[in-house]
Amino acid sequence: MALNVVSLAAATVVPLVVTAQLSEMDVAFHNGLGILNTGFRGGLNAIQSTPYELYKWPWGTIPRRCHDGAVQDHLCSPYDMEVYDVWFADCHAPWKLCRCKNAPMAAEDAAGRMAQVPVAARQWIRFWSFYNGTLSAGNGGNDITVFGDASNTMSIFLHEVAHSLDSWAMGPEYEGSAFSDRDFWKAVVASDTCVPDDYAKTSYNENYAQVYVTVAYNTQVHSIYTHAVECMASQLAWGQALLGHLVDYQPSAACTRRWSEEDSPRVCMGPKARWLGMCRGVPDPEIEIEEPQPPIATPTPTPTPQPYRDGGVRYAKGMPVGAPVDEIARTEDIRVRRNRADDPAKQRALEEKDAKRWRETLERAGVAKH
Numbered sequence: 001m002a003l004n005v006v007s008l009a010a011a012t013v014v015p016l017v018v019t020a021q022l023s024e025m026d027v028a029f030h031n032g033l034g035i036l037n038t039g040f041r042g043g044l045n046a047i048q049s050t051p052y053e054l055y056k057w058p059w060g061t062i063p064r065r066c067h068d069g070a071v072q073d074h075l076c077s078p079y080d081m082e083v084y085d086v087w088f089a090d091c092h093a094p095w096k097l098c099r100c101k102n103a104p105m106a107a108e109d110a111a112g113r114m115a116q117v118p119v120a121a122r123q124w125i126r127f128w129s130f131y132n133g134t135l136s137a138g139n140g141g142n143d144i145t146v147f148g149d150a151s152n153t154m155s156i157f158l159h160e161v162a163h164s165l166d167s168w169a170m171g172p173e174y175e176g177s178a179f180s181d182r183d184f185w186k187a188v189v190a191s192d193t194c195v196p197d198d199y200a201k202t203s204y205n206e207n208y209a210q211v212y213v214t215v216a217y218n219t220q221v222h223s224i225y226t227h228a229v230e231c232m233a234s235q236l237a238w239g240q241a242l243l244g245h246l247v248d249y250q251p252s253a254a255c256t257r258r259w260s261e262e263d264s265p266r267v268c269m270g271p272k273a274r275w276l277g278m279c280r281g282v283p284d285p286e287i288e289i290e291e292p293q294p295p296i297a298t299p300t301p302t303p304t305p306q307p308y309r310d311g312g313v314r315y316a317k318g319m320p321v322g323a324p325v326d327e328i329a330r331t332e333d334i335r336v337r338r339n340r341a342d343d344p345a346k347q348r349a350l351e352e353k354d355a356k357r358w359r360e361t362l363e364r365a366g367v368a369k370h
């Protein structure tokens, strides 16, 4: 379904000066790109997937990245995190999937969506984490976090993957900085009269990611021109030319690269897991759960959501995702403290205290050591 060279040339008149205001452009899909997830041939939700197998880690240890992600933003107790190795048939090394046990997406659903991201694009993503919350997602440092039930929203997965492609897969001269922030892409957009949807109007990064979604549809489902997209012909033509190979399913495709996970070793979930004997030879996380604190007397200011690079919302530390403000108090018992190990004597004392506390708690609860 790729657009041919003729349409690429005809559609593209790249002006020298970018005059159009992205935020003032018209949109092709007034109700967003969700419409592309279903419909003809099952839409993006039904694109080809790669076979995979899931292996669940025994409870007790967790990749540091997942531990810190859960704890820093108060998203989940590390003890409630599940970790899976997802082995895809197209790569020699698994991807790690971390899931809070109250996440609405089951591990199988999550892995199934990851499997539909063609390996040429998937290989630019490192960790995948799934939490409960209002449906949204983010890509921070090539680690994707999904909140809420994205089971029927393949477009979200493709969109988040696109942010990594923007920074890393557009050729060596763009490595590490978004291609879509360059004049070239801005000029391509400016030569059109519309962008994919309202979300695409928020930044060139979001615009690029939404164009990737439309290119995915055009490549794997059906001509995107079955929708009224003439007004974004340049973005589609260049998107297809630049991204088509990164969104196409090839049965023989295999990963050619992966990100290092060296800075995210397996760590102990916390003192409870250590006391239960699940962490032998495994270091503690650097950021640990602190003991419950007495209620804070003075009111704390409500954290303001910060714009997230994905266009969703990055929640400030202390603000549970999706929870109303008055629920923040209830999550205050999960606190984080950096570098407990700065003082080894203090560290030992705290560990002993932790172990004692957990032992007592567990004994009270009648949990046997296993």
Ligand SMILES: *[C@@H]1O[C@H](CO)[C@@H](O)[C@H](O)[C@H]1NC(C)=O
Binding pocket: 102, 132, 133, 134, 321, 322, 323
């Ligand atoms: C999940 O998040 C939603 C939206 O914030 C909330 O209404 C719901 O109670 C949460 N469910 C669980 C199991 O935590």
